[in-house]
Amino acid sequence: MFSGHNKPLDTEKIKATLEQNRGKIKLSQAACASCSLCAESCFLYRGNNHDPRYMPSYKWLSSLGKIYKKRGNVDRAFLEQTRENIWKNCVLCMRCYCPFGIDIPGLIGLARSIYRSQGVYGIYPYTVGAPEAENAHDPDGK
Amino acid sequence: MKAGSNLEKVLSAGHFAVTGELGPPRGADVAAVREKTQYLRGMVDSVNITDNQTAVVRMASWAASLILLQEGLEPNYQMVCRDRNRLAMQADILGAYGLGIRNMLCLSGDHQKFGDHPKSKKVFDIDSMQLISMVKKMRDEKKFQGGEEITVPPQMFIGAAENPFGEPYDFRVLRLAKKIEAGADFIQTQCIYNMDRFRTWVKQAVDMGLTEKIYILAGVTPFKSVGMAKYMQKNVPGLDVPDALIKRLEGVDKKDQAKEGIAMCCEQIQEFKEMKGVAGVHIMAIEWEKRVPEIVEKAKLLPRPKMEG
Amino acid sequence: MVIAEVKPLAEIMELIKPYKKVLNTGCGGCVAVCLGGGQKEVDTLNTRIELTCRERNIPLEIGGFTVERQCDMQFNAEFDRMVGGYDALMSMACGAGIQFLAERFPAKPVLPAVNTVFVGVNKEIGWYEERCQSCGDCVLGVTGGICPVTMCAKSLFNGPCGGPQDGHCEVDKDTPCAWIQIHDRLKAQGRLENILKVFPAREWQNQVQGKLLLEEYRGRYVKEEKQSPVKK
Numbered sequence: 001m002f003s004g005h006n007k008p009l010d011t012e013k014i015k016a017t018l019e020q021n022r023g024k025i026k027l028s029q030a031a032c033a034s035c036s037l038c039a040e041s042c043f044l045y046r047g048n049n050h051d052p053r054y055m056p057s058y059k060w061l062s063s064l065g066k067i068y069k070k071r072g073n074v075d076r077a078f079l080e081q082t083r084e085n086i087w088k089n090c091v092l093c094m095r096c097y098c099p100f101g102i103d104i105p106g107l108i109g110l111a112r113s114i115y116r117s118q119g120v121y122g123i124y125p126y127t128v129g130a131p132e133a134e135n136a137h138d139p140d141g142k
Numbered sequence: 143m144k145a146g147s148n149l150e151k152v153l154s155a156g157h158f159a160v161t162g163e164l165g166p167p168r169g170a171d172v173a174a175v176r177e178k179t180q181y182l183r184g185m186v187d188s189v190n191i192t193d194n195q196t197a198v199v200r201m202a203s204w205a206a207s208l209i210l211l212q213e214g215l216e217p218n219y220q221m222v223c224r225d226r227n228r229l230a231m232q233a234d235i236l237g238a239y240g241l242g243i244r245n246m247l248c249l250s251g252d253h254q255k256f257g258d259h260p261k262s263k264k265v266f267d268i269d270s271m272q273l274i275s276m277v278k279k280m281r282d283e284k285k286f287q288g289g290e291e292i293t294v295p296p297q298m299f300i301g302a303a304e305n306p307f308g309e310p311y312d313f314r315v316l317r318l319a320k321k322i323e324a325g326a327d328f329i330q331t332q333c334i335y336n337m338d339r340f341r342t343w344v345k346q347a348v349d350m351g352l353t354e355k356i357y358i359l360a361g362v363t364p365f366k367s368v369g370m371a372k373y374m375q376k377n378v379p380g381l382d383v384p385d386a387l388i389k390r391l392e393g394v395d396k397k398d399q400a401k402e403g404i405a406m407c408c409e410q411i412q413e414f415k416e417m418k419g420v421a422g423v424h425i426m427a428i429e430w431e432k433r434v435p436e437i438v439e440k441a442k443l444l445p446r447p448k449m450e451g
Numbered sequence: 452m453v454i455a456e457v458k459p460l461a462e463i464m465e466l467i468k469p470y471k472k473v474l475n476t477g478c479g480g481c482v483a484v485c486l487g488g489g490q491k492e493v494d495t496l497n498t499r500i501e502l503t504c505r506e507r508n509i510p511l512e513i514g515g516f517t518v519e520r521q522c523d524m525q526f527n528a529e530f531d532r533m534v535g536g537y538d539a540l541m542s543m544a545c546g547a548g549i550q551f552l553a554e555r556f557p558a559k560p561v562l563p564a565v566n567t568v569f570v571g572v573n574k575e576i577g578w579y580e581e582r583c584q585s586c587g588d589c590v591l592g593v594t595g596g597i598c599p600v601t602m603c604a605k606s607l608f609n610g611p612c613g614g615p616q617d618g619h620c621e622v623d624k625d626t627p628c629a630w631i632q633i634h635d636r637l638k639a640q641g642r643l644e645n646i647l648k649v650f651p652a653r654e655w656q657n658q659v660q661g662k663l664l665l666e667e668y669r670g671r672y673v674k675e676e677k678q679s680p681v682k683k
Contacts, residue, residue, distance in 0.1 A: 092519055092520075094523070106525075109519055109525075109526065112479070112519060113518075113529060116490055116517055121479070121489070121490045121491075121517070122479065122483065124483070124484045223605070224605070228652065250605055250607065250612040250613070250614075251605075252614070252621070253604050253605065253614075253621060253622050255622055256621075264604075264605065264606075266605045266606045266607070267652075267655070268652045268653070269605070269606075269607040269608055269609050269610070270607075270609070270612070271608075271609035271649055271650070272608065272609065272649075272650070272651065272652040275649060275651065275652070276652065287652060303613060304613075305613035308611060308612075308613050308614075308615060309611070309615050309616075309617075309618060309628070309631050310611075310631050310634050310635065313611075313634050316647055317609075319647075320609060320647065320648070320649055323648070323649055324609075324649045332613055380613040380614055380615070380616065380621075
């Protein structure tokens with residue numbers, strides 16, 4: 001999987017960011033009642049046959065939530081595996097709604113910020129160098 | 143009579159009209175304009191004055207038109223859509239009419255990239271079709287494009303251009319119909335070399351009844367040389383120069399090519415005179431104005447009719 | 452989406468010349484997709500700048516940080532804790548994002564590292580084409596889905612002009628004539644009558660700075676004036 005470098009993660013940086021946002025993350029995790037109202041408000045969830053991977057709650061809990069639970073002790077592989085949860089499966093349109101007031105877009109944004117700080121970020125289908133792009137769409141149709 | 147211009151009188155009396163063309167100078171050179179008029183006086187019914195042709199800055203067409211009036215000739219004031227918005231256009235039309243100009247040509251204009259200021263901003267606030275409508279509204283409804291009354295409305299004889307060889311071919315006659323609907327009184331075509339295709343186009347126009355509603359003047363430009371013919375075939379957008387013509391010019395001595403070019407032009411004019419639906423000819427002897435008297439004479443277009451009033 | 456292109460390095464070096472510490476800010480939105488100013492492009496540009504500075508002995512410190520998008524102020528907030536350490540900010544976002552960044556940090560000079568070129572489509576990787584000029588009065592339904600403002604070099608509404616040759620615009624052999632395309636497409640759909648009548652002069656809707664306030668959100672931003680009782 002592409003990341004550009006195989007450097008080990010700067011775990012201290014991740015921990016610092018988690019610490020700065022501890023109150024928000026902790027409260028959000030506790031408040032989530034899995035009511036799935038956020039899912040109903042996500043057009044990607046609705047457009048993808050209600051695939052649970054598109055539920056806004058899942059998107060942030062499986063990325064930022066997990067990192068928080070592990071106190072920042074995750075490896076690069078984890079980031080690269082979960083990258084698509086917060087990039088491919090979310091466009092940060094910021095329309096998701098939570099009756100408990102959880103700031104889901106903010107949490108996904110925070111997750112992205114952590115991933116970026118480790119050199120892991122969204123790869124669009126047409127980005128140079130990505131494995132998807134290398135095997136991708138040849139204009140000559142080969 | 144819409145404008146009462148010489149050109150309008152000649153056409154409505156049923157004479158075969160002849161118009162010429164004059165490109166203004168690249169400076170405030172009034173003498174240059176006067177000099178060119180001597181070749182056109184008495185040879186044509188009115189003279190097109192081009193407007194920053196090929197997007198190259200020249201003396202304004204309204205100014206050169208006024209010089210022509212002073213010289214006793216009748217101008218066809220050309221206005222392109224590339225350089226002016228509707229405010230400037232209406233203002234210029236009021237000024238032009240107020241000072242005696244009676245014929246107008248409403249054109250799109252070549253893209254500015256062809257000229258001497260290729261990265262200037264384009265205007266195209268309105269297109270040539272909308273300009274025709276606007277001039278008609280000013281004349282017949284006595285209103286500005288925005289709807290307000292004009293105190294002294296300009297009574298212009300409205301002309302436009304059409305290219306019978308432009309793509310899409312089947313649309314060109316329909317576009318002529320649109321120009322008639324918009325309010326054009328006469329059109330001049332791009333210079334014609336492919337007579338077969340032109341005949342087809344005119345016939346379509348006749349069959350659609352369009353030639354009853356608008357005067358068509360066929361455009362001609364005599365070749366000075368083989369070099370010129372080849373250049374125009376390759377580099378001028380919208381022209382169709384058949385290879386047969388180039389071969390014909392190649393078949394004569396270099397010193398005789400100009401004469402041959404003029405002979406070819408006169409043959410075309412002869413055919414236009416006899417073609418149903420063609421009301422006149424528009425001679426574009428660009429930078430070759432001194433040969434116009436010869437062409438007009440050889441094509442038996444003299445004397446030009448003297449119209450009353 | 453919005454397409455932007457990185458400015459020539461010489462121009463960028465000229466822009467950052469007066470400063471000692473510059474923060475190059477990236478944007479994860481449109482510019483990331485068109486390879487103009489995302490996180491990767493920030494890194495690449497910074498490397499080029501650093502190399503140039505080393506060659507010419509220029510004492511410049513350049514940092515880099517990318518946020519989701521610069522056209523939503525809440526993402527620009529991420530820069531708050533960083534900007535203090537820099538003399539100037541450079542931005543690889545589009546013109547809109549750059550201005551929002553400048554608005555958030557009015558005391559810092561903000562320099563554009565890209566030229567925003569158009570609203571367009573992704574044809575293939577690295578190949579983008581303009582499709583829309585945001586005229587604010589869309590006629591695509593009439594013209595068979597081809598924009599006369601954008602795709603016609605003269606923005607004609609009653610085209611084509613006399614210029615097309617072999618199906619291409621007089622401006623460029625590789626640019627198709629939009630009006631030939633409009634004609635052909637409408638003809639194939641049996642809708643040629645759309646362009647047989649004269650399209651009247653336009654009321655141009657994009658001649659002042661655009662602003663859009665949706666009706667359903669109006670109440671949040673505009674205080675309705677209380678009606679005072681009529682005095683007898």
